[in-house]
Amino acid sequence: MLDTMFWLKKIISQLFMPVPLTVLLLLVAMVLLRNRKLVRSLLSLAIVLLVFLSSTPGSNLLSSPLENKYSVNSNTIPKGCLVMVLGSGHDESISGTAVQKLSSTALARLSEGIRQYNLGSDCKLVVSGWSGGEGTLSHAEVMAEAAIELGIDNERIIRFPLARDTIEEAEFLKWEIGNYPFRLVTSASHMPRSMAIFQNIGLAPQAAPTDFMTRQGRWWRLDAENLWSSQRAIHEYLGRLWFKIKYENDGTMNNASTPARESY
Structure with a gap:
């Protein structure tokens, strides 16, 4: 009886969650x-897409090919290492420290960046991101403040602070270090596209x-977290396709050549 009530509570509560309620x-x-045949067909397609994208099997089917390409990097780094953390947003309206202003994605990336930083010696940490045209602080500055709060020396x-996307982040780093090797930290789903962009411009990234x-997760559970995961994966597939069409085919990115600095 207790097991029945437990699962009944779970099922009923799920029906009032945004995604299952929308499906219902x-x-x-x-x-x-x-x-009305056409309306029924469109509604059927909408339901199938919503169920697939908000389910654990569906979201994993989309995200796992992206995330399985590069494994977690725990290799030590030689002296004079460089770690670049790609930006991913913050909210200045949140009161508190810089760490608390970071989006969950940005915080995850920065945390891994600091872990990579501590795998080497005499390292430097690169953070990037513009203000988005709205905030008073660039994302790079908020990331830097958060890194300082987490123990990284400002120097x-x-x-x-002017990089608006991954392509511009790669270009800024190329101007800064040339062909010097570095650790590249970003979300696992974003890593394949990021590596392609950085390598195409002539850089030597090591994926982290x-x-x-x-x-x-439970196959039957439909939730917004799975939907968000699916959305991010779709964004990466579309971004990779655009990069192939725009840059890889015409080679416009890899024409730039800058000398590498001797050490970092």
Whole structure:
């Protein structure tokens, strides 16, 4: 009896969550419009997509090919290492420290960046990101402040406050270090595209993925977290396709050549 009530509570509570509730409403609409074939077809497609993208098997099917390409990097780094952490947003309206202003993705990336930083000696940490045209602080500055709060010396931090996307981050780093090897830290789903961009411009990144989205979970549970994971994966597939069309085919990125600095 207790087990029955436990699972009944779980099922009923799930029905009031945003994604399952939306699916339920779409099903009701499809029944009420059962005589309109086109509407029924569109509603059926919407339901299938929503169920697939918000389920654990569906989101994992999309994200795992991206995240499985590069494994967690725990190798030590030679003296004079460089670690670059790609930005991912912050919210200045949140009161508190810089760490608390970072998005969950940015915090995951910075945490891994600091772990990579501590795997070497005499390292420098590169953070990047613009203000988005709205905030007063660039994302690079907030990331730098958060890194300082987490124990990194301000003198060991390089900032790229004007970089608006991964391509510009790669370009700024190319101007800064030339062909000097470095650890590249970003979300695991974003790593394949990031590596392609940095390598295409002539840099020598070593992948250090973090912020993994692929998770074990109950196959029947539909939730917004899985939907968010699917959305991020789709974004990466579209971004990779655009990069192939725009840059890899015409070679516009890898024409730039800058001399490497001797040490970092």
